[in-house]
Amino acid sequence: MSEFHLYMAQRLSALVMAPFVLVHLGVMIYAIQGGLTAAEILGRTQGSVFWFLFYGMFVVAVSIHAAIGLRTILSEWVGLRGSVLNLTALAIGVILFVMGAQAVYAVTAIGAA
Amino acid sequence: MTSTGPQLSVTVQRGGPGGPGRKQQFDVPAYANQTVLDVVSWIQQNADPTLTYRFACRVGMCGSCAMMVNGVPRWTCRTHVSKVLQDGAIEVGPLRNLPVIKDLAVDMDPFFDKWVSAEAVHHPTARRDDPIVTIDPDAPARVTASAGIECINCAVCYAACDTVANNPDYLGPAALQRAWTLYNDAKDGAQDAILDAVSGKGGCHSCHSMGSCTAYCPNELDPLSAIAGLKRATTRRFFGKGKA
Numbered sequence: 332m333s334e335f336h337l338y339m340a341q342r343l344s345a346l347v348m349a350p351f352v353l354v355h356l357g358v359m360i361y362a363i364q365g366g367l368t369a370a371e372i373l374g375r376t377q378g379s380v381f382w383f384l385f386y387g388m389f390v391v392a393v394s395i396h397a398a399i400g401l402r403t404i405l406s407e408w409v410g411l412r413g414s415v416l417n418l419t420a421l422a423i424g425v426i427l428f429v430m431g432a433q434a435v436y437a438v439t440a441i442g443a444a
Numbered sequence: 445m446t447s448t449g450p451q452l453s454v455t456v457q458r459g460g461p462g463g464p465g466r467k468q469q470f471d472v473p474a475y476a477n478q479t480v481l482d483v484v485s486w487i488q489q490n491a492d493p494t495l496t497y498r499f500a501c502r503v504g505m506c507g508s509c510a511m512m513v514n515g516v517p518r519w520t521c522r523t524h525v526s527k528v529l530q531d532g533a534i535e536v537g538p539l540r541n542l543p544v545i546k547d548l549a550v551d552m553d554p555f556f557d558k559w560v561s562a563e564a565v566h567h568p569t570a571r572r573d574d575p576i577v578t579i580d581p582d583a584p585a586r587v588t589a590s591a592g593i594e595c596i597n598c599a600v601c602y603a604a605c606d607t608v609a610n611n612p613d614y615l616g617p618a619a620l621q622r623a624w625t626l627y628n629d630a631k632d633g634a635q636d637a638i639l640d641a642v643s644g645k646g647g648c649h650s651c652h653s654m655g656s657c658t659a660y661c662p663n664e665l666d667p668l669s670a671i672a673g674l675k676r677a678t679t680r681r682f683f684g685k686g687k688a
Contacts (some may be wrong), residue, residue, distance in 0.1 A: 333643065333644065334649050335643035335644075335649055342679075369623070407610035407611050417519060
């Protein structure tokens with residue numbers, strides 16, 4: 332991937348994330364009005380295709396966006412270059428995706444409430 | 445030469461390519477009208493003839509006298525001492541982000557090599573025997589190009605840029621601005637080659653839009669907007685759209 336493709340991927344993932352962040356914050360503020368319990372959250376998210384797609388795409392966008400951003404910071408501030416830089420950024424992206432995907436699965440998959 | 449009148453305390457960064465050199469302090473006679481270049485010249489002519497610095501035109505056209513003055517890049521021939529004096533003192537050093545040759549003279553090669561890397565060179569569209577094509581000075585693309593062509597290659601923007609400082613591959617504001625003016629030049633025939641060159645490693649997409657280039661450009665040019673233009677042009681091409 333060229334620097335230009337990384338640039339485009341980071342801008343496009345930001346474009347995807349912007350409405351997700353707003354909905355995420357809006358729902359949080361709305362949902363805590365009458366107190367907050369795990370059962371209430373899981374009741375809303377488990378088995379929901381909407382919330383699976385919403386947070387699934389959110390996690391993908393975050394993994395791409397954060398990995399590319401941290402790659403730039405690691406290059407300019409820590410001085411990483413070449414394959415060390417690219418592999419570190421890739422690892423960050425993969426770790427973020429795996430952790431996020433695990434969380435999405437845990438709150439949206441149908442199972443024990 | 446001794447002077448009994450008012451004095452300036454001038455600290456000059458000395459040394460060669462081996463690393464940060466020593467700082468040397470000079471007392472220089474203060475005059476009502478005096479540029480930083482006048483002060484540096486006075487030191488070289490009257491206090492220490494071994495002081496190395498570079499200048500040519502003395503009127504802000506040649507772009508060879510840029511130095512760091514109190515930590516800020518400036519064209520010293522058009523910078524009045526009264527404007528930058530801090531408690532009766534100034535500190536002068538070699539331009540940031542470029543290798544020091546000696547004292548206040550830096551090696552400009554990396555700066556100009558990056559102009560070529562950015563395809564900031566003319567790509568002809570006609571031969572010498574072809575008729576001269578008329579250019580409308582008010583055409584939008586020409587207005588955009590004209591906004592950036594008064595660059596004097598002084599490297600003040602290059603010295604001001606923190607992205608240049610942290611990313612050795614970054615082409616820098618001056619080279620990218622020239623690429624942008626050529627991209628908008630009806631007489632340049634390699635728009636795609638320019639966009640390819642500025643899309644690579646260290647190209648326009650490395651810019652963080654901090655804007656020091658535009659803030660410090662002595663000719664009040666706007667490389668920040670030129671680089672933003674290149675980002676837009678490469679993005680338009682990515683989505684299969686032509687020139688705006």
